[in-house]
Amino acid sequence: MKYKSVFDIIGPVMIGPSSSHTAGAARIGRLARTLYGREPKWANISLYGSFAKTYKGHGTDVAIVGGILDFDTYDERIIQAIDIANEHGMKIRFIEEDALTDHPNTARIQIGDDKGELELVGISIGGGKVEITELNGFELKLSGHHPAILVVHNDRFGAIASVSNILAKYEINIGHMDVSRKEIGKMALMTIEVDHNIGDHILHEIEQLPIVLKVTKIVD
Numbered sequence: 001m002k003y004k005s006v007f008d009i010i011g012p013v014m015i016g017p018s019s020s021h022t023a024g025a026a027r028i029g030r031l032a033r034t035l036y037g038r039e040p041k042w043a044n045i046s047l048y049g050s051f052a053k054t055y056k057g058h059g060t061d062v063a064i065v066g067g068i069l070d071f072d073t074y075d076e077r078i079i080q081a082i083d084i085a086n087e088h089g090m091k092i093r094f095i096e097e098d099a100l101t102d103h104p105n106t107a108r109i110q111i112g113d114d115k116g117e118l119e120l121v122g123i124s125i126g127g128g129k130v131e132i133t134e135l136n137g138f139e140l141k142l143s144g145h146h147p148a149i150l151v152v153h154n155d156r157f158g159a160i161a162s163v164s165n166i167l168a169k170y171e172i173n174i175g176h177m178d179v180s181r182k183e184i185g186k187m188a189l190m191t192i193e194v195d196h197n198i199g200d201h202i203l204h205e206i207e208q209l210p211i212v213l214k215v216t217k218i219v220d
Helices: 019-036 049-054 060-068 076-087 159-169 200-207
Strands: 042-048 091-096 105-113 116-126 129-135 138-142 148-154 174-181 187-194 212-218
Touching (some): 019 116, 076 091, 138 187, 159 200
Antiparallel strands (some): 042 105, 129 138, 148 187
16 A cells, blocks of 8 residues: 555544544535535534444544534644534534444534535545545545545536546546436536646636536645
């Protein structure tokens, strides 16, 4: 196995006792915040498996809320994240789930306000690394450790080629691509992890494609 850095072995710089239950949880929460694009007014956080059993002792609760507040894993404000969220008027509810999941460290986060909602499922796979496995009902695989774009589009032939051609024109190399749809011919989600951050002018060009409904960027 190859490691990019020493932090892949000893874990990330973080607040809390556990890279899986604290740092990973914070990253899941922060990815939810990034994808939502703003601070929500409420959050329902469902915890499964090991998360549900140990979340208070390991700081999983404050870590997820800290992530939703856009705090990084090493931000000391994570310790007071729930109090800070309350001060901001955010309503938070934790739900301990009994259902079995594919991974023991699983969280389902629902956040929203009067303008819209977002729901995602994330797993903490160890060493502070995470994967997002579901977003608003779409199945996907997003690590959050590489620059990425999420493209919501109409499920039409040529959609993947149209987006890929724009990335190729600007010499953007695709490291991983995943496409998910709920129903043939309806809405679909393209998840593309790349080697370098993508400029806003490239995102704008993708957004102008007739089949594209929305583009969201995740910066490494």
